[in-house]
Each structure stands twice: as structure tokens, then as C-alpha cells.
Amino acid sequence: xxxxxxxxxxxxxxxxxxxxxxxxxxxxxxxxxxxxxxxxxxxxxxxxxxxxxxxxxxxxxxxxxxxxxxxxxxxxxxxxxxxxxxxxxxxxxxxxxxxxxxxxxxxxxxxxxxxxxxxxxxxxxxxxxxxxxxxxxxxxxxxxxxxxxxxxxxxxxxxxxxxxxxxxxxxx
Amino acid sequence: xxxxxxxxxxxxxxxxxxxxxxxxxxxxxxxxxxxxxxxxxxxxxxxxxxxxxxxxxxxxxxxxxxxxxxxxxxxxxxxxxxxxxxxxxxxxxxxxxxxxxxxxxxxxxxxxxxxxxxxxxxxxxxxxxxxxxxxxxxxxxxxxxxxxxxxxxxxxxxxxxxxxxxxxxxxxxxxxxxxxxxxxxxxxxxxxxxxxx
Numbered sequence: 001x002x003x004x005x006x007x008x009x010x011x012x013x014x015x016x017x018x019x020x021x022x023x024x025x026x027x028x029x030x031x032x033x034x035x036x037x038x039x040x041x042x043x044x045x046x047x048x049x050x051x052x053x054x055x056x057x058x059x060x061x062x063x064x065x066x067x068x069x070x071x072x073x074x075x076x077x078x079x080x081x082x083x084x085x086x087x088x089x090x091x092x093x094x095x096x097x098x099x100x101x102x103x104x105x106x107x108x109x110x111x112x113x114x115x116x117x118x119x120x121x122x123x124x125x126x127x128x129x130x131x132x133x134x135x136x137x138x139x140x141x142x143x144x145x146x147x148x149x150x151x152x153x154x155x156x157x158x159x160x161x162x163x164x165x166x167x168x169x170x171x172x
Numbered sequence: 173x174x175x176x177x178x179x180x181x182x183x184x185x186x187x188x189x190x191x192x193x194x195x196x197x198x199x200x201x202x203x204x205x206x207x208x209x210x211x212x213x214x215x216x217x218x219x220x221x222x223x224x225x226x227x228x229x230x231x232x233x234x235x236x237x238x239x240x241x242x243x244x245x246x247x248x249x250x251x252x253x254x255x256x257x258x259x260x261x262x263x264x265x266x267x268x269x270x271x272x273x274x275x276x277x278x279x280x281x282x283x284x285x286x287x288x289x290x291x292x293x294x295x296x297x298x299x300x301x302x303x304x305x306x307x308x309x310x311x312x313x314x315x316x317x318x319x320x321x322x323x324x325x326x327x328x329x330x331x332x333x334x335x336x337x338x339x340x341x342x343x344x345x346x347x348x349x350x351x352x353x354x355x356x357x358x359x360x361x362x363x364x365x366x367x368x369x
Contacts, residue, residue: 002179003175003179004182006179006182006183007179007182007183007185007186008186009183010183010184010186010187010190011186011187011189011190012190013187013190014186014187014188014189014190014191014193014194015190015191015193015194015197016190016194017190017191017194018190018191018192018193018194018195018196018197018198019194019195019197019198020194020198020229021191021194021195022194022195022198022199023198023202023229023230023232023233024229026198026199026202026233026236026237027229027232027233027236030233030236030237030240031236031240034240034241054292055292055298056291056292056293056294056295056296056298056300057294058291058292059291061240061241062237062238062239062240062290062291063238063239063284063286063290063291063338064291064292065282065284065301065340066284066292066300066301067282067284067301067303067305093280094279094280094342094343096243096247096342098241098243098247100241101225103232104232104235104236104240104241105223105224105225105227105232106223106224106241106242106243106244106247107225109243109244109246109247111247111343113343139225144241146241150280150303150305150342152282152303152304152305152306153305
């Protein structure tokens with residue numbers, strides 16, 4: 001009995017372990033692949049990029065929204081904090097800045113309602129690097145910041161596009 | 173002694189086999205047909221763990237594959253439908269009506285059609301979405317889903333295969349954030365199937 005019981009138990013433990021390890025691995029792997037595919041961000045950390053309007057040729061990230069203009073930056077705060085500046089839409093429309101760690105978790109998000117005065121600047125820092133108002137702590141040193149801006153009115157595209165390019169990521 | 177060695181070898185081999193099978197099972201679940209649904213408002217599904225660090229590993233993995241860079245539900249609730257209201261898989265060769273009896277209770281919303289590969293279908297028609305901006309003040313309206321251009325609000329599933337619909341609710345009401353299951357969402361009615369492209 002014991003002759004097969006112990007190997008069977010070992011197999012079961014291996015099964016559960018393999019399942020859990022793979023599930024723990026996949027989000028980071030998918031995120032890394034997506035960050036590499038996000039060509040408009042140039043693969044350079046702490047520098048903003050502005051994606052062209054989404055159309056049927058967009059293949060960087062699944063389920064892109066054609067109603068949204070996307071800007072963003074890959075971040076790496078291992079060598080120090082960075083600033084993230086985002087403009088609020090002057091037409092009262094929706095905009096948001098969402099912060100993702102390298103396991104795909106959306107650990108912080110701010111939207112235009114938080115952007116009093118038309119523009120807002122945050123400091124993104126690793127744990128222990130900075131504190132105080134306007135500081136967002138990143139749970140991992142690397143990840144991605146995404147600025148979303150609605151542009152449902154085609155006639156206003158040019159003005160919206162110009163304005164969203166004020167989104168900025170810079171190392172301090 | 174020889175028996176013990178044989179058992180250790182057998183255990184190591186079955187553990188290794190288990191490890192491989194467990195890994196493959198996880199890959200199959202994540203890259204297979206599994207949806208990230210948790211809360212259902214037929215035919216729409218969403219998961220309260222989208223974007224959340226508290227998400228179980230299996231949910232996080234599936235979301236990473238099918239809804240990467242989605243925001244947490246406090247900011248946006250994402251509903252997805254891959255069947256009509258009668259549970260039939262959405263199919264590009266059929267025509268549908270997405271019937272709104274009220275605009276979704278959110279600051280802004282959009283309805284987008286994705287091909288079965290989760291990207292916008294490549295058909296040159298630029299008819300992928302309808303939004304709150306298009307609906308304006310209307311409460312009762314319908315969006316036609318058909319390969320042939322339709323009057324009024326229209327999205328095209330051409331080259332979408334077994335397509336899916338995503339309804340995004342930006343800054344949803346507090347009641348929807350607390351329980352997405354209370355959202356009043358449009359029905360997806362199948363009209364006809366098999367029409368020529």
C-alpha cells in the first residue's frame with residue numbers, strides 16, 4: 001500500500017505545486033511581453049510615449065478601446081523616484097492615470113476629478129524612497145503607467161490629441 | 173534498502189509528472205476558452221477582482237490574457253458578453269440588436285465589438301464601437317450588430333468570427349461598484365443568421 005501511496009501523494013503535491021507556480025508566473029510573463037510590444041513607449045523606462053488613435057491595426061494589448069487616446073510610460077524606480085504629470089480635459093471629459101505593477105495589478109488610479117487646476121503631478125517612488133502628499137508608492141520597481149483620455153468627438157480630435165501630449169514621465 | 177530507493181525514485185518521478193501536468197493544466201485554463209466572469213447580468217459578465225491585487229492567481233492570469241491593463245472596478249467596470257441573451261455564442265454571420273432601456277449608470281460608457289482574438293476585427297469599416305457621446309440624451313435605443321451597414325447605431329462583426337462585446341462603465345455609480353450585479357444592462361437579441369457578407 002505504502003509502496004504506491006507515497007509516490008501518489010508526491011504526484012499530487014507536484015500537480016498542485018506546478019499549477020500554482022505556473023499561475024503565479026503567467027501574469028508577470030504576459031505583462032513583460034505586453035510591455036515589450038508596447039512599441040510606442042520605445043522600451044525606454046521613465047519616458048512618456050503617445051500611442052496613435054486605436055484602429056483595427058492596434059495589436060499591442062488585447063481589447064484596446066477605439067474611443068480612448070492612450071499615452072503611457074514604462075517605469076523603473078529602482079534608482080529613484082520619478083514624476084508623473086497629467087492634464088485634465090478642459091471639456092470636462094474623462095481622463096485617468098492608472099498605475100500597474102509588473103504583475104498586472106492596478107495599484108493606483110487617479111482621474112480628472114482629482115486634477116484640480118487642469119494638471120496634476122505625482123511622485124512615483126519605490127517603498128521608502130519618498131513620502132508625503134502626492135507620492136504614490138509602487139509595489140514593484142518596474143511596471144507601466146497608462147493615461148487614458150476619451151476622444152469620442154472626432155471634430156475635437158486635434159485639440160484633444162495636442163492636450164493629452166502634456167502627459168509626462170520624468171526621473172527626478 | 174533497495175525498496176526504499178525504488179520508492180524514492182517513483183515518488184520523484186510522479187512528483188515531476190505532477191509538476192508538468194499541473195503547469196500544463198494552468199496554461200490550458202489561462203489560454204483556453206475560460207472567461208474571467210464572476211458576476212453575471214445575462215449575457216454580460218464581469219469580475220470584481222479585475223485590476224485588484226487581491227485577485228486569486230487564476231483570475232489574475234485570465235484577466236492578464238483577456239483584459240490586460242484593465243482598471244480596478246472603483247474606476248471602471250468591464251462587462252463582457254460572448255453569447256446573446258439566450259446563451260447562443262455570438263457569431264459574425266448573424267445579426268443582433270443590443271437593446272438599451274436606459275443608459276448604463278456611469279459617468280461615461282462605451283460598447284465595443286472585438287473579434288475572437290480579442291482585438292478589433294480587421295474589416296476596414298471602422299464600425300467598432302458606440303459610446304455615451306453617440307447616445308446623447310437617449311435612454312431607449314438599440315445598436316445593430318451586423319455585417320451589412322445599418323441605420324442608426326451600428327457595429328460590424330465582419331471578420332470577427334465568434335466575436336465578443338465589451339461594455340465599459342467609467343466611474344460607475346456607487347451601487348454598481350459595490351455590486352456590479354445590480355447594473356441595468358442591454359439585452360443582446362439575435363435577429364437572423366447566415367446572411368451574405
